[in-house]
Amino acid sequence: MRTDDVLAAGDPANAAWPGGGWVLWAAGAWAVFLAAHLVLNGRWWFWLLPSLLPPPVFVALPALLLVLAGVTGDLVAVAVAAAALLSGVRQSGLVPGALVRGKRRPPPDGAVRVVSWNTQHWCQSTDPEPFYAFLRGLDADVYLLQEYHHDEFDGTYRLIDDERRLRATFPGHRAVIARGLITLSRLPVAATVETAARRTLRVDLEMPGDGRILATFNVHIPVQLRLISPLRADFYRAVRTRAADRAREYRGLLADVADCPHPALIAGDFNTTAAIGDARRIARLGADAVALSGRLCPTSWQVRPGLRWWRLDWVLATPGARVHSYRFRDPRGLSDHSVQEVSVSLAEPDLPAGTGRRIRHHDGFRPHDGFRPHDEGTHHALPLPGKDRPAGQ
Numbered sequence: 001m002r003t004d005d006v007l008a009a010g011d012p013a014n015a016a017w018p019g020g021g022w023v024l025w026a027a028g029a030w031a032v033f034l035a036a037h038l039v040l041n042g043r044w045w046f047w048l049l050p051s052l053l054p055p056p057v058f059v060a061l062p063a064l065l066l067v068l069a070g071v072t073g074d075l076v077a078v079a080v081a082a083a084a085l086l087s088g089v090r091q092s093g094l095v096p097g098a099l100v101r102g103k104r105r106p107p108p109d110g111a112v113r114v115v116s117w118n119t120q121h122w123c124q125s126t127d128p129e130p131f132y133a134f135l136r137g138l139d140a141d142v143y144l145l146q147e148y149h150h151d152e153f154d155g156t157y158r159l160i161d162d163e164r165r166l167r168a169t170f171p172g173h174r175a176v177i178a179r180g181l182i183t184l185s186r187l188p189v190a191a192t193v194e195t196a197a198r199r200t201l202r203v204d205l206e207m208p209g210d211g212r213i214l215a216t217f218n219v220h221i222p223v224q225l226r227l228i229s230p231l232r233a234d235f236y237r238a239v240r241t242r243a244a245d246r247a248r249e250y251r252g253l254l255a256d257v258a259d260c261p262h263p264a265l266i267a268g269d270f271n272t273t274a275a276i277g278d279a280r281r282i283a284r285l286g287a288d289a290v291a292l293s294g295r296l297c298p299t300s301w302q303v304r305p306g307l308r309w310w311r312l313d314w315v316l317a318t319p320g321a322r323v324h325s326y327r328f329r330d331p332r333g334l335s336d337h338s339v340q341e342v343s344v345s346l347a348e349p350d351l352p353a354g355t356g357r358r359i360r361h362h363d364g365f366r367p368h369d370g371f372r373p374h375d376e377g378t379h380h381a382l383p384l385p386g387k388d389r390p391a392g393q
Contacts, residue, residue: 024077027065031084034058038087042277045243046236048224054309055275056297058088093274093311095298097291107324107343110209112141112187114342116267116315118220120335122160124150131334132169138329138339142205143184144218146269148177155226155238176203181218196252204262212346214321215260219268221249221278246271250281257285263320263346269337270314286316289342292326300328300338308338315342322347 033050040047062085069077115138123131135143149157159180166175166184173184176192181201188206190213195202201218222245226238257264266285272278282288290298290311302308317323322345329339 027080051276055093058091091275111343111345114142115140116144116340118146118269118337145182146220149180195256213262215262215264217266264318266316286318289315289323
């Protein structure tokens with residue numbers, strides 16, 4: 001009898017599927033990677049890179065290995081793949097609650113429609129006509145828009161001035177413009193508030209009816225990397241710097257939300273998926289509304305058309321703010337991010353006014369601080385215009 005016949009007879013996995021032993025090796029390798037991911041994710045700057053994997057991979061790959069292990073009959077591989085599958089569910093971005101959220105109900109009277117959208121550098125590479133027509137067609141009460149700037153393609157951006165066209169397109173809206181962010185609102189602007197987070201714009205709005213306040217946080221967390229060759233040292237220096245920027249931004253945002261005395265809606269481009277350690281920080285900001293979208297695997301960003309595997313955009317609500325509906329809208333090729341659209345109302349009387357850093361009511365369009373380049377991180381982000389900031393800020 002030949003040696004390979006003896007091995008086949010003594011190894012059920014190889015007998016069931018020639019070469020089946022590789023499934024155990026693959027399951028083991030994935031389990032080792034997943035263990036490192038769970039330990040290092042959010043704790044070591046370099047792990048921002050592995051955590052950029054599409055989140056569905058964290059269930060799709062171990063599920064495939066589990067099936068293959070079952071076919072080969074390798075019980076050890078079955079156990080390893082099953083453990084990896086269970087451990088990876090929380091990294092996958094799947095929202096089982098979206099399948100059991102119950103019957104849809106229309107928003108109550110007084111609810112407002114809010115859209116949040118990363119515009120991908122404000123029609124820098126698209127025709128302004130369809131861009132503005134699309135924005136107008138969204139017909140939202142409140143717009144939280146990111147990337148009101150143009151990319152310099154060197155790690156910086158250039159602020160722009162398109163206020164004349166904004167006035168013509170949205171004559172019934174007030175606007176606050178700062179830090180490459182725009183908040184447009186049909187609702188009265190009660191206050192704009194300086195924030196510790198340098199890439200966030202807080203605007204307090206008077207809700208219809210009794211004029212209670214909804215605080216809106218328009219958020220854009222810095223992206224993890226620069227699109228340069230990973231063979232260059234600058235690539236890794238940028239990742240490390242931006243990891244620190246992101247941590248600083250999240251710390252500031254957590255403090256800002258904790259200090260806010262009003263119900264709040266926090267929305268924008270967080271450049272964070274469920275597989276990135278910063279998702280733990282997002283969970284502390286407020287309740288994630290995405291289950292209302294009805295999608296088991298919600299996604300909002302595509303690396304190129306047809307490859308929409310990541311959810312980078314979030315809508316969160318703090319107690320007192322109720323989100324009644326949530327949907328992603330196709331950007332029609334105008335951005336690599338989907339539009340987030342929600343309806344929001346206030347569920348209970350506003351909390352007593354605290355010591356939040358309020359500044360005076362501002363009507364109309366806010367001037368911004370010039371058109372020079374600014375770094376994409378947080379340490380060079382613009383403050384709110386000095387003439388509208390509270391004393392001592």
